[in-house]
Amino acid sequence: MKRLYMATVLLGLGLFVSAQEETAKDTLESKKIVLDEVMVSAIRVNKEIPLTFTNLEKREITPRNLGQDIPILMNFLPAVVTTSDAGAGIGYTGIRVRGSDATRVNVTINGIPYNDSESHGTFWVNLPDFSSSTQNLQLQRGVGTSTNGAGAFGASLNILTDAVSEEAYAQLASSFGSFNTLRNNVKFSTGLLNDNFEFSGRLSRITSDGYVDRAASELESYFLQGAYQDENTLIKGVLFGGHEITYQSWFGIDAETLATDRTFNPAGIYTDDNGETRFYENEVDNYKQDHAQLHWNENWNKQWSSHLALHFTRGRGYFEQFREDDDFGTYGFLPVNINGEQVNTTDLVRRRWLDNDFYGTVFSLAKTAESYDFVIGGGYNIYKGDHFGEVIWARNAPDSFIRDRYYEDESRKTDFNIYAKTNYGLNERLRLFGDMQFRAVSYEANGAETGLVDDTFNFFNPKAGLTYTLNRNNRLYFSYAVAQREPNRNDYENGNPRPEKLNDFELGWRYLNPDFQVNANVYYMKYKDQLVLTGELNDVGAPLRANVGDSYRLGLEIEANLKLGEQFNWQPNIALSSNKNEDFV
Template identity: 25%
Template sequence: MKSNSVKKSVFTVILTLSTASVYFAQQKKDTISRETDIEAVVLTGVADIAKDRKTPVAVSTIKEAQIVERLGNQEFPEILATTPSIYATKGGGGFGDGRMNVRGFDTNNTAVMINGVPVNDMEGGTVYWSNWAGLSDVTSALQVQRGLGSSKLAIASVGGTINVITRAADKKEEKNVSVTVGNNGYLKSMFSYNTGKNAKGWAASFLMSRTAGAMYIDGSDFEGYNYYMALGYQPNKTHDFQFTFTGAPQWHMQNYQSSIATYIKYGNGVDEPNRRYNSNWGYLNGEKMSQSVNYYSKPVMSLNWDWTMSEKSKLSSVLYASWGRGGGTGVLGSINGKNINALPKTADGLIRFDDIYNWNQGVNVADFGAVNKTPGIATRTNGLVRRAHVNSHDWYGFLTNFQHKINQEWNFSVGLDGRYYYGYHPGVITDFWGNREYRENLNMNQQPYYSVTQAYNAAPSANPFAKAIKDKSQIASRNYDGEVMWLGTFGQVEYSNDIISAFVQGSVSEQWFQRIDNWIVDGVTKQQGQVVNTKTGFKDLLGFNVKGGLNYNLDSKNNVFVNAGYYSKQPNNYAVYPNNSQVLNPRLTNEKIASVEAGYGFRSSAFRANVNLYYTTWKDRFTRVSGINIPVTGNGTAINAYANLLGVQEVHMGAEFEGTLKVTDYLDFNGMFSIGDWKYKNNPIGELFDNNNNPLTDVPNATQNQVTLALDGVKVSDAAQTTAALGFTLKPVKPLSIFSTWRYNDNLYGVFNIDNNFIIKPDGTVPNNAKRGALKMPSYNLFDAGLSYAFDLGNAQKLILTGNVYNVFDTVYISDGKSSTHIKDLSDFTATPTQTAQQQYDAYQANLKTWKGIDQNNTVYFGSGRTWAATVSYRF
């Protein structure tokens, strides 16, 4: 977060270029082309990689050359934006804040695997791409299996499975260096070296990179590093060992969604939004300051062993460990009852951190209200400090897979999958903003409060094995842990010949959850009317899956396939112990997923295409909805509440097309089209609680604290249900590659706010807002373009220039809809003693402001405008 970050990066690049006799990338014969079989780059046998015209699943593969050529300064998930049924955006626009959905499912329900090892967080199932920002540097291939996929593990592959295959240690000897520059001061320098395999079977690979600058939005400064070390040893043809250690420590400023009206206010004030606007930042003593900074380091270590036991048998195993360290910042406290986002801002919409600092010290800030009565002392209700919620963990696991070939057509495999995870979730103060202490009052063991005086830097430690918690006496805001254990077994039987391939596989897993609250008084504190303990004790849940598929090659060009499966999936830790409490969910049940899919493929020398149809149901999904304003019977007031939704069901169905056409040796086209129909199917029950976890019983249309919510038919939000792309690659001369892609996204629905307007009345009446469901966002088109040119300098030396421009025409579009405020009609108003419904409607219309046909009160993220990146690579 220092102002000289970019200067430091420039110095690093100059020093590297002037002292290193190294080069970037690989010899042409070793570069993985689009036609190369992905099996050639698989690091270990535990990775379940789909094979063309054999594995009966919907699959798309992106090779290393395409990632290097086209990713530039985009987010890693964005390389998948031209894949059917995948919606990828930059999210809030901060470094590493990109997100993606597969067939309408986010990464909580899409399995992400690196070399066959699952990396979804074991507590919540999430994948934070900022933790994996360096993957683009070391990825040899990226395969997306949509649907249940071919993985034998009992993993969260409801939407699909993303397999990231990293480079192996035994690549040909090479030395690499590259420099990438981009918009907003983006600067990346990268160095790598592969020794190649020597006569004794040893090989090593090393990579280091640094990236710094800012993203498209304002207040998005960042700095990140990536390191990758691999050591391979193949003493003979029987054994192959691969050791890897990689991490990507980073910090970056973040962004929250704002209303369209706010974006326009800080734009031209009429109809042009300021897409760069970020409400989270400002200046403190002349330095950039953000209330929201994410910082994290998640090194991952693995040891892979492939043992070819005989011509028919092979054992593949991996031991792995991960040590996540870091968290995200936010703000504690208020000033005269106002949180930081409600305080007056500058004319440009920036947070006035200097004035916050002064008010905390007792200075009279006129438009902040009354002067601070306790200068220098912050509490939960007086004064502001910046805290970080730490989300660190220790994760250890093993995976082993035995494969045996019975004969030329039959084979089977069996294996074990074990994991242990301990998550640390304390809070710490990262900036006192002029205060000298913060008084914490939520620790029941230290009442009425204790003083926190130490501030921690919101940046990852240089030590990848740093302690998750440093000083327990300085914890603020919260202090709980989560413990998860997992043991699974899996098996598969496969039949395959030149015409037919079929498989049946299944897995069974046991998962144990425990929550540890370090701030309650053991055996005394009550939550939801129950006496609770510091440790809940483990709750175990049994899950399983079974799936099978068949592929039939009609001839050398045509094939068809079908697959089907059923999952009984354990819910995540936050569903087992909901409401951030020690009380076990009394209605805990596994989620049930059933899916069926059919596909057709065509292959010729000039044209390749795949068509897929799918249908997936997801039942008994646990969902917690917060921030609901519920009117309470009697006094007419509203209570801020949350609801636990029971029996939620979704149905996702759709069709997909993906194809490539080689017109000549100099020109080829690629395209895709996908259309989905993703919606809720039933009207679930919602259990209402206030923010103190007490059931709300005095609520209109409620039985006890339960209400029926009108969700049947409501569209699933947060991902475009219709996507299309068309691109070309032109090579007029051998060293030159020119490429461009058009993308189209439609049927993107905003997040709908479940509130009292979704409650079905006792007589069965469904409120208008529920009938309208999720709000459809405007569709949009994007164009990207780029080129690459390789100068042959002789003696196997090459200088490669690559450039990309994204959103060439600077299209203004909404990438993420975060609310669903519909434009009202006359039926939304009822007559009052002073106004008719028509008069109310007319007054509403007079004040209504829209943008592209939607209410400006909707909160959104706008997509980035025109951005660019250029890379210089030197090879010899």
């Protein structure tokens, strides 16, 4: 992997208001504490903090929202590349930032971690049409500020769901597009009842044939919210979730097949008794995920505010595979004699299940003063996962029964973190930013692939920086940040992986006026023991990684927003990067 990569994204054209534009909702600038924003303010940044970020508001998301996943709606942002297994932006999608894959992008919803605790992945397929319930989001590139969940090694994305609506409404929406993609949803809100209570919700259904062969999706989701608010208090209960059934399309193809049959999907392929190539019809991924969140936001006075949340996530489902000529030993089958010949292999259909719970709490306490801002926060979260496999059909296995389990293992992970941050005005032009986080992680597993795992990690992640205001339109900033993170579940298949460490240096310039905004920055991300792809795949087609010694990412990002009259904005951007492994051990 000792190669030089150059990635360029040019002239991202959009009709949206700039992410760096000054708005009345910039809570730290205006010193006004907005109750809905308290849920995410502890992990967000603004133009006075020396970190690289982009904001997207609902008014910018809505015109692009035709049922595709959140990563697809962000594909015009600097240094962002989005992926879609089915090729239509529906189903399994992902995001890469600065060349780092989705497992390195920390994602939170209302301040609560969304990344899977074991794989670190973000499975947007489990939350179809979630953009329709998103109030705003912020993408921080690089390490970013301290947040909850796994460390950000390429970026962090925090999402705020719909705010309390003062007015009642009911909406029906449908959209139809390529590959028989159809999205239907209904949304409603009671508006504020007696000036204090609001109930709102959404139901969605999305179907698509996909661009890739047989990469069909059947997706359903819901979002329900009940809130009480007065002048200083917001109590909000949020329920959301989804059910996805998608034909598997994550295996990929080689360059030769890509050139001759670019939509070919090898999933479910087998040869029948007549020697003809067939595809198993039920080679699907079938998974349900439900989330429950309870938030209490409080403005104690003009300076102090707090946020406390409890959460619970329930997930369960499987993916089904037709396997041709698999060894008996993998499934604990005994050899059989057929026509006097010993047989040790069989065609079969298996299901690999995941049944998991994730629950915990996050909290923050913030002070907003005239010359400084201070926040302390953290969280404690527990994950429990049951992994097991079932054989639901076998051609040659008389000693087996339907739904025999051929493996079972349990895993448990705890994640505690606490952080403190301040942004202090040294004088009228210069501000100092400081951020310290301690994170303790323990992980236990006993899978056949992982072996016995009982690891504990303690990470200290400091961050600091300066912002210098040249005048009302121009700001310069510099920051240094440390991030460390534990290996994921698949990494243990390659032995005893080491945790990764990242030192991130950011230097940037922001220019802001009502009609034109520019943000330019250079970064140097120095890695130690980075886990990189080896080119190997495991039994289900997932890529494997191994530690390398020293590696880095060096890049330049420029984004701009030019207002063209009352109706149009032009948003070009460019991203250049060089990413290299200096040694491989």
